[in-house]
Each structure stands twice: as structure tokens, then as C-alpha cells.
Amino acid sequence: MVSPAAELVEVADGVYARLHEGLTNAGIIVGDEGVMIIDSLRVPSFARELIEDVRKITPKPIKYVIDTHSHWDHSWGNEEFPEATIVGHQNCRSEMLDVDAQKLWMNKIIASNESWSEEAKTVIITPPTMTFDSKLSMYFGARLIELRYFGRAHTSGDIFIFLPQDKLVFTGDVAQDSGVPFMMDGYMEDWVETSRLLSELPADRFVSGHGPVGEHEALVEAKDFITDLVIGIKECISNGQSEQESVELVLKKLNDRFGHWRGFDRVEDSIGFAFRQIMQNG
Numbered sequence: 001m002v003s004p005a006a007e008l009v010e011v012a013d014g015v016y017a018r019l020h021e022g023l024t025n026a027g028i029i030v031g032d033e034g035v036m037i038i039d040s041l042r043v044p045s046f047a048r049e050l051i052e053d054v055r056k057i058t059p060k061p062i063k064y065v066i067d068t069h070s071h072w073d074h075s076w077g078n079e080e081f082p083e084a085t086i087v088g089h090q091n092c093r094s095e096m097l098d099v100d101a102q103k104l105w106m107n108k109i110i111a112s113n114e115s116w117s118e119e120a121k122t123v124i125i126t127p128p129t130m131t132f133d134s135k136l137s138m139y140f141g142a143r144l145i146e147l148r149y150f151g152r153a154h155t156s157g158d159i160f161i162f163l164p165q166d167k168l169v170f171t172g173d174v175a176q177d178s179g180v181p182f183m184m185d186g187y188m189e190d191w192v193e194t195s196r197l198l199s200e201l202p203a204d205r206f207v208s209g210h211g212p213v214g215e216h217e218a219l220v221e222a223k224d225f226i227t228d229l230v231i232g233i234k235e236c237i238s239n240g241q242s243e244q245e246s247v248e249l250v251l252k253k254l255n256d257r258f259g260h261w262r263g264f265d266r267v268e269d270s271i272g273f274a275f276r277q278i279m280q281n282g
């Protein structure tokens with residue numbers, strides 16, 4: 001299948017954000033001898049379109065594919081890169097090897113009846129073969145690329161691709177510019193601390209898995225959103241409020257500052273999910 005055209009934005013010298021509105025973004029970093037891809041996208045045909053876009057920039061071989069996390073729309077194109085080393089967090093690999101969890105996603109995607117649903121059935125889930133725990137430094141020509149892990153957040157294995165010389169970071173789905181992240185696989189209380197550490201990286205701009213390129217201030221807002229949500233729920237719990245009361249109160253509170261965000265109309269279910277998780281954790 002052919003998806004709507006993606007937009008290539010050069011965010012630093014030889015570093016591109018491949019923005020795909022309403023879908024999933026990717027990153028392309030061109031080094032002296034090869035190329036690094038950040039996220040391989042949802043199905044092989046999407047990955048092949050990404051490769052076509054790389055070819056518009058450079059003929060150099062794609063040497064690395066970095067998975068920001070295990071989610072299907074970021075990593076199910078991995079099989080299209082047999083010559084590359086797939087890199088991700090250890091927990092990202094574990095999640096991709098979790099047959100039950102992947103089957104749940106597969107069923108959801110097939111049921112969604114989207115234009116990629118049929119193709120999704122044929123995906124060969126290909127987990128990272130190079131993993132790390134907290135930090136991996138890669139030297140790509142003159143450019144230092146730091147892969148950082150700050151703890152669980154949107155999944156158990158979210159990593160950030162930080163380019164200190166360029167003051168730029170790829171955030172996966174932990175933070176978006178003015179967009180509500182998907183939370184149902186999240187670790188809500190850990191997410192607060194992870195997004196705090198992310199917001200403290202000396203980065204002026206960030207490329208998210210979804211939505212536009214953001215400025216540092218938007219990273220701080222993304223951290224505030226998760227923090228306000230979790231603190232709001234905890235206050236409700238300590239006041240003895242029910243799930244429904246809590247959802248209403250937290251929704252009202254978040255609406256003042258974040259009501260205009262993409263996906264805010266769907267945040268209610270996520271607040272309920274967060275409430276049940278925080279209750280369960282005691």
C-alpha cells in the first residue's frame with residue numbers, strides 16, 4: 001500500500017525528522033559511512049517508503065535501526081533492514097518477544113480494519129539484537145549519539161536518542177509537542193520521573209514519534225501533563241474518591257491547560273486506566 005507523503009525536515013546537519021501526519025514519525029541520521037534510522041514504522045511497506053526517502057538523501061547503507069520502544073507502529077518494519085543492526089532497550093526486546101502481548105496488538109490492528117491491517121498479518125516481528133541498560137554512546141562520524149534510558153514510562157523500554165552537539169533529542173512516544181500520548185501500556189508513576197529527566201536534557205528541540213518537531217518548552221509541558229495527571233489521581237485517591245469522580249476531577253483540571261492538545265478528546269479512558277494502576281500499586 002501507499003501511504004500519504006511524509007515530510008522530510010532537516011533538523012540539524014545530516015539529521016532529518018520524517019514527519020508523517022496522523023501516523024508515526026521516523027528519524028534519519030547520515031554519518032560518514034552509513035545511515036541510522038530511528039523507528040522502522042508499522043508494516044514493511046511503510047519501512048520501504050522510509051527507505052525510499054533515505055535514498056533521496058544519500059546512497060550510503062543503512063547500518064543501524066534504533067527502536068525507540070516496542071510498539072508496533074514504531075518497530076514492525078524492522079524486518080526490512082536485514083543488513084542493519086537493530087538497537088533497543090533490553091525491555092523493548094523483551095516486550096517484542098512477549099508473544100501474548102504482541103498477539104493482542106496484532107488482533108487490535110486487524111480489527112481496526114485500516115489500510116495496513118491485512119499487511120500487518122504478515123509481519124515478522126524482529127526484535128533488537130543489540131540492547132543496553134541505561135546508556136549507549138555511538139560515534140557517527142564527528143557526531144556523538146547517546147541512547148539514554150531513564151526508566152519506564154510509555155512502555156517499559158522507552159529510549160531517547162540524544163544528540164548533545166546538536167541539542168536535539170528524539171523522544172519516541174514519551175513526549176509530544178501538544179499531544180496526549182497513548183497510556184494504556186504505560187507505567188504512570190514512573191513516567192513522571194522519566195519525563196522529568198528527559199525534560200532536563202540540554203536539548204533545544206525534540207522530534208517525537210507523533211506530531212510536529214517541538215521546542216524545549218513543549219518537553220517541559222509534556223512532563224507537566226503526566227505529572228499533573230498522576231498527582232491529580234493520587235490526591236483523589238487519598239481523598240477517598242471513586243474512579244468516576246477522580247476521572248471527572250482530573251479531566252477538568254487538565255482541560256484548563258491541555259484541553260487544546262491533539263487526542264485530548266480521548267484522554268478520559270487513559271485517566272481511568274491510570275487511576276486503576278495507581279490504586280493497584282497502593
Ligand SMILES: [Zn+2]
Pocket residue numbers: 069071154173182
Ligand atoms: Zn508507542
